Amino acid sequence: MKKKRPTIRDVAKLAGVAAITVSRVINNSGYTSDETRDRVERAIAELNYIPNSLSQSLRFQTTNTVALIVSDITNPFWTTITRGVEDVCNDHDLHVILCNTDEKEAKLSKYVNMLLQRQTDGFILVPTSAASINNVTTILQKHVPLVILDRQLPQVDVDIVRGDSVEGAYQLTRYLIELGHQRIAMFSGPIEISTSEQRIEGYKRALQEADIAIDDELITFSGYTEAGGRKMALHMLGNVQPTPTALFAANNFIAVGILRALYQLELRVPQDISVVSFDDLPFDTLPEPFLTVVAQAPYELGMKAAELLIGRISGERTHTEEITLPVEVIVRKSCAPPKSQI
């Protein structure tokens, strides 16, 4: 039999005052004599009283809480974004609830509903697919502030913060072309996610500029996961002719899968084949990072998203903003000219 926690009335009774007086002491609002204040404070200490913020939220119609819904919490890219969001929010006395969808629309729906019921003050959300538009609309209908992160959704007028996928993929592909590669395979994420589409767009643009024919066989899709990268690499290198001389991973986990598959196939990087990736992979037992990547700035993405959200929550901003942060190619050691050219 659990003892009930003390309420403001228990404190009031012990201090011999009315509940409202205790409230005034706690919140330093209105007048209280030093003597009363003292008695109340002693009562609070004695009972170990802490206010119930459910009641407060119910009264104030605000929870000081925002939700951050990401797609894969095991990926450092997302956890670094999380840091950015938290740091900015905490500076504004907002609590962040972190939710993980595992790229599953059903989980996203579940979280959105739960969080709306809990009167969450705002959302930063990574869509899992085009279907996420339903959840986004649900939030917007309720006039709850929302910032979309990383992935665009067509035909919704909503704030968004993302990295420049088109430009990043373009630059990385150009880099490979300049090394002499002509057969470059693109290992994309899920076809219905905007970052996939945009990275393919940048890739194609670079090829076209260099007058290299686009071979659809060289473009494959899977999840943004190690397993996906591995599967795609094994398939591509076993079935497509002529074999590509360079591989473009659409994210860091796909890159890991590719590298493992290459090992299995006894292909060395970069001697036998070149590999590049979107997004860096900060934790790595390699003596030094060796993967050539185009890096987004995840911490800054998170910060920006939080800032946009706070602007909405405070009511300071009412127009929609779309922010695209620049990306940066980091050349390391996973690429070489194609074998035939050496």
Next chain:
Amino acid sequence: MKKKRPTIRDVAKLAGVAAITVSRVINNSGYTSDETRDRVERAIAELNYIPNSLSQSLRFQTTNTVALIVSDITNPFWTTITRGVEDVCNDHDLHVILCNTDEKEAKLSKYVNMLLQRQTDGFILVPTSAASINNVTTILQKHVPLVILDRQLPQVDVDIVRGDSVEGAYQLTRYLIELGHQRIAMFSGPIEISTSEQRIEGYKRALQEADIAIDDELITFSGYTEAGGRKMALHMLGNVQPTPTALFAANNFIAVGILRALYQLELRVPQDISVVSFDDLPFDTLPEPFLTVVAQAPYELGMKAAELLIGRISGERTHTEEITLPVEVIVRKSCAPPKSQI
């Protein structure tokens, strides 16, 4: 000017019934005629009504929410634990709030207070230091169910789930000794965290059994971070004589730091020096994992912790449990006999 969200009374008015009737429709409790139910449902749909769970929680005195407080959300070890906790909790209709302390006691305190005020139904918590005992006591005083994760706290009678640090460190050290190593450096985490202490204990026991003198110069402390590992490695290999032939990292991030430092020092693993680590590092651009580790089972740790917590919350269990999960040595390629012996 934000439109207020519809309440149960708005729905009732539109449907021409009393609030309680709406409540009955929503919760399928009590009797309702089909006709009334129909009208209510239409009103709900028209207004886009969703119940306010703050009110519900206030009434029911339960939030169906538990908090998971970990020390470093960027480490896959903790995010994998998170998965285990979430999967079990979701099966029991409990929501998980994930919080990250960055090993900072101040952040832990902030979260604990916030979560208690929000009437969180239970806690799974990773202490950041011996000082965490204050926060633990605060929770226990309020009779809120609590399970400690990973790190023991002296002199508190509380449920705990952890991996077998002593045994793991013992086995890993033995493995090095059997390879012929005598000078084995231990790169520990913070001195005041129980896992540090216990891993050192296992390390020392293995040395003693093999009649190898313990050299305190070979034991250093830092955070469980890459930066810590790097710093310790540079110091150890620059200043301690004779140089150790094998290095023991007390966690995966320390291992990463060590490996980077070794690269900087132009020492090859395992040809020049051997490295082992506590905890696996699942994401890695290496073609295949090469670090010899003693792996805990993080997903299972999370599951067990959640199960213990749920047992407490449901009131099914009242006695304290301490669960120590076994660990497993995974021999890979980061170790060789010491150079002088080759």
Next chain:
DNA sequence: ATGAAAGCGCTAACAA
């Protein structure tokens, strides 16, 4: 300087 009443949104207990 302090307090009583009312209400935030919901539902259990009781009444009709």
Next chain:
DNA sequence: TTGTTAGCGCTTTCAT
């Protein structure tokens, strides 16, 4: 089958 009342814990408004 439906409705009224009361109360979860807190604070604003209006007394005193």
